[in-house]
Amino acid sequence: MDVFSGYMNKLIEELSALPGIGNKTAQRLAFHIMYMPKERAEGLAKSITDAREHVCYCAECCTLTDQELCPICANERRDHKTIMVVENSRDLAAYEKTGKYEGVYHVLHGAISPMLGIGPADIRLKELMKRLEGDVDEVIIATNSSLEGETTAMYISKLVKPTGIKVTRIASGVPVGGDLEYIDEITLLRALEGRTEL
């Protein structure tokens, strides 16, 4: 029995197609939207179409931006000879939040995953190799430390090494503030292997 209006059902259906939003949450959100002032609801809808319309990939690092070059690539004070390779723009944002990294980025928009049928040609690797033809000192691989991230890191390092450019990988280990007893064995072993002298 259809208790809501067709428009409500459509909205609930669209919302529940978003990741992490189940049917109950979609219902709650839909009702919240119905009780919003009309301009607010229209603002939300407009922000979706606007973002989808104006946002494109940075010509240099492939992150999502609304200009030809993203603010980081356009910044001359950044060290354009150091490129950190990340899986997506959220990872870029996470490193950017530290405020300490002065190089530029390269966003792959994915990671190699034979399980999901994602091969090297499906991520922005060609664009990375093209950038390495310029003047680059170091490629820092900051893909996730998941199976896919590690596979991608291995693949990139094999690709970059013949060019003579330095390739590094961010360290795996115990997170700061992490309690040893709650950390998985693989991380503990990584932390042991990667130990540094004091």
Next chain:
Amino acid sequence: MDVFSGYMNKLIEELSALPGIGNKTAQRLAFHIMYMPKERAEGLAKSITDAREHVCYCAECCTLTDQELCPICANERRDHKTIMVVENSRDLAAYEKTGKYEGVYHVLHGAISPMLGIGPADIRLKELMKRLEGDVDEVIIATNSSLEGETTAMYISKLVKPTGIKVTRIASGVPVGGDLEYIDEITLLRALEGRTEL
């Protein structure tokens, strides 16, 4: 430092204003929307404006609908002499899902809450009293069993009693399948008070 495009930030901001959506979730949703096919993103935006534009209150029971009368009030086979009063359209949907209730509803769109400054005039009580001038046998109060829901139930019962119409309240007690040891004392006492002979 602004790492995302202005349009992305706007979208993240709009999404994180929704209930239960924090900044991290809003970011994840925004990126998901960016990676969607363009028509899908536009469909989502359209469903929001459409719902907001076409959905209104049922002239009879005040639930959200896109017609003059909601499908339940328009249904002649429903028992229009029994009115179940609920706080919102989601509660109506919950009872409707049982498939056993044959009466109609009245949606208050809120509950009396002195703490939040919501008085009897702020919910759809006037509309309920107007309906009671017609041919009604019973008013079933199905507001939540929270402080606000109980206050509202008391208020409505006092209002309806002088009209001579039967007023009932849905039972409080142990939920079916509920394990006694995990149920709060107030519910346990309610269940005891409301015990029925076998």
